[in-house]
Amino acid sequence: MGCDLREDAIAAPVDSALAGGIVDGVKGDVNVDGVGNGGGDGAGAVVAVDGDSVEVVVWGRQLSFVAVDETLSPEGVSCDGGSRVSSCTTCGLSVETSEGTKLSRVAERERERERNLQYLGFSSTWVFVLNLNSLLHISEIMNNVAERPLKGDVEDDDEDDGADLEAWERTYAEDRSWEALQEDESGLLRPIDTTAIYHAQYRRRLRTLAATAATARIQKGLIRYLYIVVDLSKAASERDFRPSRMAVIGKQVEVFIREFFDQNPLSHVGLVTIKDGIANCITELGGSPESHINAMMGKLECSGDASLQNALEIVLACLNQIPSYGHREALILYSALSTCDPGDLMETIQKCKKSKIRCSVIGLAAEMFVCKHLCQETGGTYSVALDESHFKELILEHAPPPPAIAEYATANLIKMGFPQRSAEGSVAICTCHEEAKAGGGYTCPRCKVRVCELPTECRICGLTLISSPHLARSYHHLFPIVMFDEVSPSSQNDSSRSFSNTCFGCQQSLLSQGNKPGLSVICPKCKQQFCLDCDIYIHESLHNCPGCESSRHSKSVTASQ
Amino acid sequence: MHRFNKGVEGTQRKHTMPSAPSKLYADDVSLLVVTLDTNPFFWTTFPFPFAEFLSQVLAFLNSILLLGQLNQLIVIATGCNSCAYVYDSTSERNHGSTTGTMPALYSNLLHNLHEFLARDKQLEASHKPGTVPSSLLSGSLSMALCYIQRAFRSGPMPPQPRILCLQGTADGPEQYVAIMNAIFSAQRSTVPIDSCYIGSNNSAFLQQASYITGGIYYKPPQLDGLYQYLSTVFATDLHSRAFLRLPKSVGVDFRASCFCHKQTIDMGFVCSVCLSIFCEHHDKCSTCGSVFGQAQLDASEANRKRKA
Numbered sequence: 001m002g003c004d005l006r007e008d009a010i011a012a013p014v015d016s017a018l019a020g021g022i023v024d025g026v027k028g029d030v031n032v033d034g035v036g037n038g039g040g041d042g043a044g045a046v047v048a049v050d051g052d053s054v055e056v057v058v059w060g061r062q063l064s065f066v067a068v069d070e071t072l073s074p075e076g077v078s079c080d081g082g083s084r085v086s087s088c089t090t091c092g093l094s095v096e097t098s099e100g101t102k103l104s105r106v107a108e109r110e111r112e113r114e115r116n117l118q119y120l121g122f123s124s125t126w127v128f129v130l131n132l133n134s135l136l137h138i139s140e141i142m143n144n145v146a147e148r149p150l151k152g153d154v155e156d157d158d159e160d161d162g163a164d165l166e167a168w169e170r171t172y173a174e175d176r177s178w179e180a181l182q183e184d185e186s187g188l189l190r191p192i193d194t195t196a197i198y199h200a201q202y203r204r205r206l207r208t209l210a211a212t213a214a215t216a217r218i219q220k221g222l223i224r225y226l227y228i229v230v231d232l233s234k235a236a237s238e239r240d241f242r243p244s245r246m247a248v249i250g251k252q253v254e255v256f257i258r259e260f261f262d263q264n265p266l267s268h269v270g271l272v273t274i275k276d277g278i279a280n281c282i283t284e285l286g287g288s289p290e291s292h293i294n295a296m297m298g299k300l301e302c303s304g305d306a307s308l309q310n311a312l313e314i315v316l317a318c319l320n321q322i323p324s325y326g327h328r329e330a331l332i333l334y335s336a337l338s339t340c341d342p343g344d345l346m347e348t349i350q351k352c353k354k355s356k357i358r359c360s361v362i363g364l365a366a367e368m369f370v371c372k373h374l375c376q377e378t379g380g381t382y383s384v385a386l387d388e389s390h391f392k393e394l395i396l397e398h399a400p401p402p403p404a405i406a407e408y409a410t411a412n413l414i415k416m417g418f419p420q421r422s423a424e425g426s427v428a429i430c431t432c433h434e435e436a437k438a439g440g441g442y443t444c445p446r447c448k449v450r451v452c453e454l455p456t457e458c459r460i461c462g463l464t465l466i467s468s469p470h471l472a473r474s475y476h477h478l479f480p481i482v483m484f485d486e487v488s489p490s491s492q493n494d495s496s497r498s499f500s501n502t503c504f505g506c507q508q509s510l511l512s513q514g515n516k517p518g519l520s521v522i523c524p525k526c527k528q529q530f531c532l533d534c535d536i537y538i539h540e541s542l543h544n545c546p547g548c549e550s551s552r553h554s555k556s557v558t559a560s561q
Numbered sequence: 562m563h564r565f566n567k568g569v570e571g572t573q574r575k576h577t578m579p580s581a582p583s584k585l586y587a588d589d590v591s592l593l594v595v596t597l598d599t600n601p602f603f604w605t606t607f608p609f610p611f612a613e614f615l616s617q618v619l620a621f622l623n624s625i626l627l628l629g630q631l632n633q634l635i636v637i638a639t640g641c642n643s644c645a646y647v648y649d650s651t652s653e654r655n656h657g658s659t660t661g662t663m664p665a666l667y668s669n670l671l672h673n674l675h676e677f678l679a680r681d682k683q684l685e686a687s688h689k690p691g692t693v694p695s696s697l698l699s700g701s702l703s704m705a706l707c708y709i710q711r712a713f714r715s716g717p718m719p720p721q722p723r724i725l726c727l728q729g730t731a732d733g734p735e736q737y738v739a740i741m742n743a744i745f746s747a748q749r750s751t752v753p754i755d756s757c758y759i760g761s762n763n764s765a766f767l768q769q770a771s772y773i774t775g776g777i778y779y780k781p782p783q784l785d786g787l788y789q790y791l792s793t794v795f796a797t798d799l800h801s802r803a804f805l806r807l808p809k810s811v812g813v814d815f816r817a818s819c820f821c822h823k824q825t826i827d828m829g830f831v832c833s834v835c836l837s838i839f840c841e842h843h844d845k846c847s848t849c850g851s852v853f854g855q856a857q858l859d860a861s862e863a864n865r866k867r868k869a
Contacts (some may be wrong), residue, residue: 056756068689090577220834220835221834222833222834222835222836223833262749266836302673325833326833409845411832411833411834411851411852412742412833412853413830413831413832413833413839413842413843413853414826414830414831414832414833415829415830415831416828416829416830417827417828418815418816418817418826418828418829418832419815419827420812420814420826420827421812421813421815421817422812439712445827445828446828452593463828466831466864467815467817468815468816468817468838469741469744469745469769469773469815469819471831471836472737472738472741472745473741473745474741474836475738475741475742477736478835478836478848478849479738483667503707505703505704505707505708506707506710506711507646507649507708507711508709508711533710533711533714534707534710534711537706537707537710538703538707541746541749541750542703542706542707542740542742542743542746543742543746544703544739544743545703546644546700546703546704549644549697549699549700549703549736549739550643550644550645550697550699550700550701550703550704551640551642551643551684551697551700552642552643552684552686552694552697
């Protein structure tokens, strides 16, 4: 039956004044298919036509619908919905509105359809069934309608019809592998050259970092106590992230924990999971990445609801015990779109604020007000992941230490010991495993007890034991290297004499195809030229400028600054 | 056979290099980056002449290239005022055949080294007479790591990289942060840093570098047999090292030196904000300027308020 969602109807503005909800109060224009939207400025869409009845979705005060009925004249019918029984002014056909014409609020089971309509941009939708020939069982029609797909939707969206595709077709449809191709000048397909885009993104990120660092004296919260809260409610089993949200979270948390300890060797991490409305602390605050990862991998199962309040309460209880110089943080990976709490969540948020816990949330579904509120109140960041790679990016943003906020942790001098590594072959009993071990341990300088690994706390005297490399690992946060200036190929042509054509770091030629100078960067201090790959490596991993390090002159300049 | 060996290698290397995930490497192809200390102030005060040292090192470098046809060799000169690449076995210029009396390796390397030394001398900055200025090890390490990253980018099966530091000059304390940064970056990309230290005392920087990255630190007791030490200890590729009895470390000095008096301490105070190390209690951090001891004050004030 030929009825479509009309473009003009869709474009009509939403009128929220659809009050009353009874068709008697609604002026209606009835138009027969082929004639069009008969003058009324109503906004409506026919969603189903069944022989002699029409189902109309109405938004706005006036309704219009399209009917296909062989009993109606081709010119069409327009009726005044104001009267209970009305006859068409054009053809005289009586149009009766039966009980069922009461605009019925979309029933529970119609929710899915409602969502479809909201997807099209309508905030308030009503569905009612108009009986043209007084022969109507509303419920029956509604049932029919529920089973029928929304025609307009099907045509708009080609992603939702995945069920019609074979599995192998679906993987291609989802991957959109064709988007990674572009045509070159001769019409051949090539993969998109992503290096330039990637580099531009990286530079933008660097610039924002540099901007934040320049505003204040660099003080970073280098001693962090972080709880990672993993939502393992039913929502985590959704498969919109492949293979599933839970699997993606598991993998990325592992990467994150390793990266976190690499960048913050003196910090501690704990793990909390939310499942069945209850939060569980699966690992206490600790400094060993392996123990956390193993504990988490054993617990990757999801069920039940999520409860933000329970999770925050546990984190609060655990983080209240840590020393005052530590930065308290919670990183919540939230899959659910709701929270099922035993009490007032807002109170808990205020408690977190009072305890100076910086809460950050990464959502996997959609933005939620309560999460945003939590992050704003506690000074954290809120972000929602679009896909797997975006999620990875977002979670790794939490690995470098955040700028220290003076009120959040007080500066303090911490007494620490620097134990020496004992010579290979010496035998001693270690306190961590309580067994005799040959060689490779460290001796606490205060109580002379043997420990196996650093950093740790002496089990006997409580002294924090670290080695100087652990401290040195954090120093690059304090002495960041400047951003390199970009050299455009054109400016390089003007003064090409002063540039060598190789990267100072890796000796790679900076000439792109055809012996033209490609993109490169230059260190503002030592004026050495680098390729883009080295630029990224130097800023992301090395934290040294090879040019500045290999010239004594520029070094003395930086030292005097 | 090779594939099997790789598995064995992977498991065995785990013990020597903690937290180092094994990478996929081309079989038995080594990329050796050598940093060569050319600090003239050191060599003039050192009893062993530089010419003798260089002739033994050149023989060693040549043997590296002869060990495998695909082996790659990079030499970076670590000067007193600058650092530079002096030899790259992959560049086409260096593939020429022997010119008369000397192999191409020797003539090219010596030529570049001469040029480098002349340039380094021109850049000379003033220093206190009677002291030996440090060589720029941080610079040459950074360059070596950049080059190795380029090798990693070259394809799915990059050669196995390693760095060998031939160092004589004592550590320059001002390079501490930069050298540590380079060490951590090498550790992250699983590049071992071997070090052959020929100076008088042990070098704490190189000891830490080799320990952290899983390389070998060795201080040859007799420099006359330098070639022998180099070829038996440092010429072996990473795979073969698992089967050798290599010199064990005599212990690594992980003690820190305090920022205030530059003393080596085994217990001290650390600023919670910037992690600066002090040997005694201070009221204010000299590095980041944070004022200490507010915590107790705040707490006591809060207590007083609560009581009131």
